[in-house]
Structure formats: structure tokens, C-alpha cells
Amino acid sequence: MKAFVLEDGKQNIKEMDNPIAGEGQVVVSLRAAGLNRRDLYIPNRRGDNKKALILGSDGSGVVESIGERVTNFKVGDEVIINPALRWYETTDAPPKQFDILGMPDHGTFAEKIVISEEQLEPKPDYLSWEEAGVLALSALTGYRALVTKGQIKKEDTVFIPGAGSGVATYLIQFAKNIGAKVIVTSRSKEKQENAKKLGADIVLDTNSDWNQQLADETIDLVIDSVGGSTFNRSLEVVKKGGRIVTFGSTTEDDIQFNLRKFFYGQYQLFGSTMGSRQELREVLEHMEKYKMHPVVDRSFSLYEAQDALDYLNEGNQFGKIALKISQ
Structure with a gap:
């Protein structure tokens, strides 16, 4: 394959052995x-380790x-891959055996994959292959940050710095479906407009x-995946007693903030x-209820995987990037 x-x-296209299903x-x-x-x-x-690793x-x-x-699947079933390996029940933190598919296990940038049936879920019928193919990691990350950790409620106001990432496009939709007010930021005028179309109530230039812009708003929750360049600015606008959830760091990891101000607030x-x-x-279940669609910015073929990664690295996309493998 x-x-x-x-x-x-x-990184390159390579012929690999066809996988064979073992027990389970x-x-x-x-x-x-x-x-x-x-x-x-990952590189x-x-x-x-110099051995060939399938990414994705x-x-x-x-x-x-x-x-x-x-026992749960049969030949011909349409499925999506759950990349959160060996984490079955919701807990405060991942179990020790947790890994993310794509390292060290072979990933999805291939014509086939062998995987435990525990890591499969039925594909929602209303989604295209590309929509289903970009769903799990970002949607799951956003949902846990917003719902499980952030405890978002109807009529809360959530602030999301960075509107163009794949996770952000899920966050906007989840929050609006729940009934929250959504405020996002972006440096890109195009991404600002796309965020409005997706449902964001207020869109700011980063x-x-x-x-000043949010002086009349009460921010209950911040979901920050940017890191050092936005964390303190987010802390300035969230209400006292408010919640900040962080799940990524696309800028510097090290952050200094006023600890005394933090605990007094x-x-x-x-x-x-x-x-x-x-x-x-x-x-x-949530997506099925609201017939919610992932935002796919652009699709590439498997043979264009390097071009797709280069495009991702540029950071100009709004939403997710898909690889079309076969139809």
C-alpha cells in the first residue's frame, strides 16, 4: 500500500506492507x-528513530x-478513527497508557490502517469522507476544553483568541449550539469574516x-490555544472568578504572570x-443533533501530503485540511 x-x-510516499488484522x-x-x-x-x-513511520x-x-x-464492526462498515489511544472513560487526566495515533503507532496518511476496534466509531451518515476524516482530534480537543473542563453554560460568554484553527472552528459551533455568546480574534480580515459566517457574535482584530473593545462584555470563559502571546491579554479580560482553559501553545511556552493578582482575582x-x-x-451525538459540519478549508491528494503540510505550516487556513486517499 x-x-x-x-x-x-x-518525508515521502513509500510502498508499505498491507496491514493484517490481529485479534481484536x-x-x-x-x-x-x-x-x-x-x-x-513529529520530525x-x-x-x-530512523524506521519508517506513517504520519497522521x-x-x-x-x-x-x-x-x-x-464484535462491534463488520466488513463494509463506514467508520472514523479515534486518535486518542486507550483512553476510554472521561477522567480528570489521561491514563498512563494514553498515546495519540501517529507516533509511535503508524497513522492515517496511508491507503490502509490496522487498529483496535476500540478506536473506531461509526461515521455519521450526513458527513462527507473529508469532513469525517478531519473530525476526531480537533473536535474532541475542543469539546473537552469547552464542555468538560470549561463547563460552558447557556448564556455564558466565551472568548477564543485565534479564530482560524481547526479546533477554533469547532469551538465556535459547539458554543453557539449550547447557547453561549462567542467572541474571537484574528489578524486576518478573511478569517474574521469567516468566523462571523460560522456564528461568532463579536470578532476582534488580534x-x-x-x-477597550470588551469593556462592556463579561467574559466567563477563555479557551486559549495560542500560548505566551495571548495568555496575559486573555487574563486581563476574563471576569474575576472566571475560567481559562489552555490546550496548546503555538507561541512560546514560558509565561510570566502576576500571581498575586491571579489569586486575588x-x-x-x-x-x-x-x-x-x-x-x-x-x-x-452533539454533531448529529445539530447536523454540525466540520469546516474543511482545502483538500489534497495523498501524493500531495507534503504540499498539504507546507500549507498547514503557513497558517493561512480557516478550519481543517484534508487528504483525499480514495473515494
């Missing part, structure tokens, strides 16, 4: 896969074969004075990452 791999520090495993013929920023970081995080965490496809003792700070299978199933 064809796969896009990282091998000896280089399923081989999925992939129709689409989704890119995530972690795919950009620098893998160390000296998200995917959708059709069950091609099943191993012994597989470089504007947030304190009784702020609540939560870290979050990915989510459990239980939460992913809640995501799918």
Missing part, C-alpha cells in the same frame, strides 16, 4: 485523513477485514486593544488535551 512516511528524517483488530481502507499541527512537530520529536492521526474509511473476537486555570472515547461519543 502507499503511505506518507517519516523515514530517516525525510480491524483493517480500515482509508478514504480521507486530516492534518493536525502535531504532524509538523523534531522522534529523536534518532485523523481518518475515515471502510472496514476491509476484521480479526478474531471483533492587534486591537482587547480591554480568584481565577480558575485548567489544562486540557485531547479527550476520552466517552467524550468523543458525546461529540458525535
Whole structure:
């Protein structure tokens, strides 16, 4: 089978052995896969391992074969891949055995994947292959940050710095479906307009004075995935006693803030990452209820995987980037 791999520090299309389903495993013929920023970081995080690794965490496809003792899926079923490995029930933090698909396990940038049936969910019928293929990682990350950790409620106001990321496009839709008011920021005029179309109530230029612009707003919750360049600015606008959830850092990791001001303001700070299978199933129920669609900015073929990663690295997309593998 064809796969896009990282091998000896280089990324390229390679012919790999067809996977075989073992006990409790399923081989999925992939129709689409989704890119995530972690795919950009893996080459620098893998160390000296030179063995070919298939990249990719998200995917959708059709069950091609099943191993012994597989009970929940049959050949021909349409499925999505859950990239949060071995995290089944919702807990305060991931279990020790938790990993994310795509390193060290082979990922989804390939024609086929073998994976435990525990990591599969039925594909929502109303979604295209590309929509289903970009769904799990970002939607799950956003849902846990917003709902499980952020405890968002109807009529809350949520502030989301950075409107164009894949997770942000899910956050906007989840929050609006729940009945919250949504405020986002972006430096890009195009992304600002796209965020409005998606449902954001207020859209700010990232470089504007947030304190001045939001003087008449009461921010209950901040969901921050940007990091050092926005954290303190977000802390300035959230209400006293308000909640901040952080799940990413696209700028510097190290942050200094006024600890005395923080504890006098009784702020609540939560870290979050990915989510459990239980939460992913809640995501799918929510999306089905509201017939919610992932935002796919652009699709590439598997053979254009490097071009897709380069496009992701530029940061100009609004929403998710998909790989079309077969239809």
C-alpha cells in the first residue's frame, strides 16, 4: 500500500506492507485523513528513530477485514478513527497508557490502517469522507476544553483568541449550539469574516486593544490555544472568578504572570488535551443533533501530503485540511 512516511528524517510516499488484522483488530481502507499541527512537530520529536513511520492521526474509511473476537464492526462498515489511544472513560487526566495515533503507532496518511476496534466509531451518515476524516482530534480537543473542563453554560460568554484553527472552528459551533455568546480574534480580515459566517457574535482584530473593545462584555470563559502571546491579554479580560482553559501553545511556552493578582482575582486555570472515547461519543451525538459540519478549508491528494503540510505550516487556513486517499 502507499503511505506518507517519516523515514530517516525525510518525508515521502513509500510502498508499505498491507496491514493484517490481529485479534481484536480491524483493517480500515482509508478514504480521507486530516492534518493536525502535531504532524509538523513529529520530525523534531522522534529523536534518532530512523524506521519508517506513517504520519497522521485523523481518518475515515471502510472496514476491509476484521480479526478474531471483533464484535462491534463488520466488513463494509463506514467508520472514523479515534486518535486518542486507550483512553476510554472521561477522567480528570489521561491514563498512563494514553498515546495519540501517529507516533509511535503508524497513522492515517496511508491507503490502509490496522487498529483496535476500540478506536473506531461509526461515521455519521450526513458527513462527507473529508469532513469525517478531519473530525476526531480537533473536535474532541475542543469539546473537552469547552464542555468538560470549561463547563460552558447557556448564556455564558466565551472568548477564543485565534479564530482560524481547526479546533477554533469547532469551538465556535459547539458554543453557539449550547447557547453561549462567542467572541474571537484574528489578524486576518478573511478569517474574521469567516468566523462571523460560522456564528461568532463579536470578532476582534488580534492587534486591537482587547480591554477597550470588551469593556462592556463579561467574559466567563477563555479557551486559549495560542500560548505566551495571548495568555496575559486573555487574563486581563476574563471576569474575576472566571475560567481559562489552555490546550496548546503555538507561541512560546514560558509565561510570566502576576500571581498575586491571579489569586486575588480568584481565577480558575485548567489544562486540557485531547479527550476520552466517552467524550468523543458525546461529540458525535452533539454533531448529529445539530447536523454540525466540520469546516474543511482545502483538500489534497495523498501524493500531495507534503504540499498539504507546507500549507498547514503557513497558517493561512480557516478550519481543517484534508487528504483525499480514495473515494
